[in-house]
Amino acid sequence: MDEAEQLLQRIPGGVELVPDTAFKNGPANTIRDVLGAVPGVITQPKSNVDNRVSIRGSGLTRNYGNRGVNLYMDGIPINTSDGLFDVFEIDPGAYRYVEIYKGANTLGGAVNFVTPTGRNAARFDSRVDGGSFGFLKGQTSSGGASGTFDYFASLSAQREDGYRDHSDGHMARGNANIGYRIAPEAETRFYVNANTWRQRLPGELTKSAALNAPRSADPDFVSQDQQRNIDSLRIANKMRLRFETTEVEFGVFSHRRHVDHPIYRYLDYTVNDYGGFVRATDERTLAGFRNRLVVGTTIINGALDYKEFENVGNAEKGALVFSTRDKAENYASHIENAVYVLPEVAVVAGVQHLHARRGAVNRRSPRRLRPPDRAERGGKGPPAASPFPHPPRHAPGRPGARRMAGRWAPDRTPPGRPTGPLRLPTRLAERPVRCPAVHRRRAPPAFRFPAPWFRAQQPRACRLPCRRTGFPRRRRSSPPRTTGPW
Incomplete structure (x- = not known):
């Protein structure tokens, strides 16, 4: 963690490192428990574990999902191909530390959640949390190393009745990684992240209802039994190679997310994303000056199989009213070079290129x-x-x-x-x-x-x-x- 903090200090702009001791001593239930105290980062609760996340004002108008911020797990993108991310997949109890990149003076930024490995994790750890309105959460983790192999696994589950009527929910989240050292300067690691969430929605209330009966639910939401149910699975692999003055990281990842979302209509869609990335960092002396060069590229492609049905009541599907297949392609490349004119002073220049494509096919009409x-x-x-x-x-x-x-x-x-x-x-x-x-x-x-x-x-x-x-x-x-x- 000390090495990560030193690397962050080299970045010109607002950066922050939050160690696990800053949030594991508290509830450690939502992303708000991790980022809530970071200046410039807004985490606004919406329902139970769902939060609106914004860095310097990005994505504040989003009512559903989150956009405008790039999220990573161990340097691997977790945003979907259309830029959306769900914060319910973030399990604060499973991370060693969190890196926040707020950029120079622009909207948006990035957050990187770093999980432990078997070489720096405790052999066994467990905790139980309880609270008002039927809240109960349990979490356990384990890690270890043997020769060239190491592993880490974390599993958590929670439930709550909610403060309002028709707001009960439960979820389970799992994170695991397995590493293998091919050579002293070469290592590969596999990552698995699985999540499931079942949540009922209480809906909005009028001002008079909120003042007189704040725990009541919208009658329409109750009659339609509106819910938000998500299952997601993410699998990734990352390879790291170290040469004399150069370090190279590359990997591939895939993400499948199924959303069963009965609201005024019954939404049923599946997201299948895949991609890859490569990053190279070179540090050497050029013309008597210390020079650090970073280059990289990331590809995130995916397809969304989207369907809408009539909600005939009690969260039951009716006739199909809308069906599309959306595709998204994203290509990002960046290069950054830092020349140290003094031992602690560097001149940094960088450029980034983004290319995105979107397509949709209406299969209903x-x-x-x-x-x-x-x-x-x-x-x-x-x-x-x-x-x-x-x-x-x-x-x-x-x-x-x-x-x-x-x-x-x-x-x-x-x-x-x-x-x-x-x-x-x-x-x-x-x-x-x-x-x-x-x-x-x-x-x-x-x-x-x-x-x-x-x-x-x-x-x-x-x-x-x-x-x-x-x-x-x-x-x-x-x-x-x-x-x-x-």
Whole structure:
């Protein structure tokens, strides 16, 4: 721990090291017990063990989950691929010390929770905590070493009835690591972190109800039996190599989290994340000056299988109303160099590059956007009109036509326009599209399209009238379009 504190002092900016003696002598139940006394860090309780965590104001507006702060366990990222993290996975009784990086003068930061190893942990340790409103927690841990192997394991479980009605919950958390020294300068370590949480939600109260009956629960939350149930499993491996003046760390990790969350709807989703990282630190003397170079890169990718059902009451699933599959990719690289112009004074420069990609597929609605037909409306109402303002240029079977995602489109594409399935935009234009020359007898379209997208769909006959609505002229460099019967 002394070595870690010396390394923190080399970092320009706000840093803090919290030893386990600062929080294990107290309740050691939530992340607030660890970070609550650190200047610049806000931990606001929300429900039982759940807390809102903010460093210098980051993520204060988040009502669900936490963002804006990077969390690590032994230097391995624990945020999901979309940046979310759940603090219920943080078990204060399982850590040796905690490192807080508050940055220079920016929002956000990072927190690294460091677990013991078999070479610095007690052979056996146990504790029991109890409190008001049915709170009871027990924890036990063990560690040891034998030759080139060492291990550490911690297991805790707790329950509580809660201060308010319909706020009872229980959880169990486990942390373990096994290390093996391949050589005096090479070591590998495997990490396992497993958690389960079952929590009922009491909901919000009006001001009068909070003053007169503060222990009551929202009747809607009770009738729907709203809950938040999470199971998570994280597996990781980290390799450390030491050379003469260079130390290299690299590893891989995976994280699976299942959330069963009946609220006003029944949310059921699974997160599968994976990634890797590599970091290298080189210390040597260059041109008579001590120099320290740090380079690294981290990759976190994942997918979210998300579904929403109707909550018919008593936390029972009804009909499926929403289903998506979201993907996230994150790539981060950094480099930092420190030149010591004096034994205790260094000039530090660094740069970081971030790249993120997000994608989503709506599996509930078809790829082709269309209004529900009469059969889907239960046989009521007029027949549904097509969302397209005009028929396609090429009917099925005509020369020069090809099928794309269930629609017929010409096989000639102007330069600069993407090929493949045509997707309707999510942003709608400010004005409806009307062409008096071609669509005089048609009802106005039920959807509003952006001008560039609509212009790409227009036949040649619509070009002149549509200019009157403010559409720019077509580029002359575009290849001629095949004119259909419309």
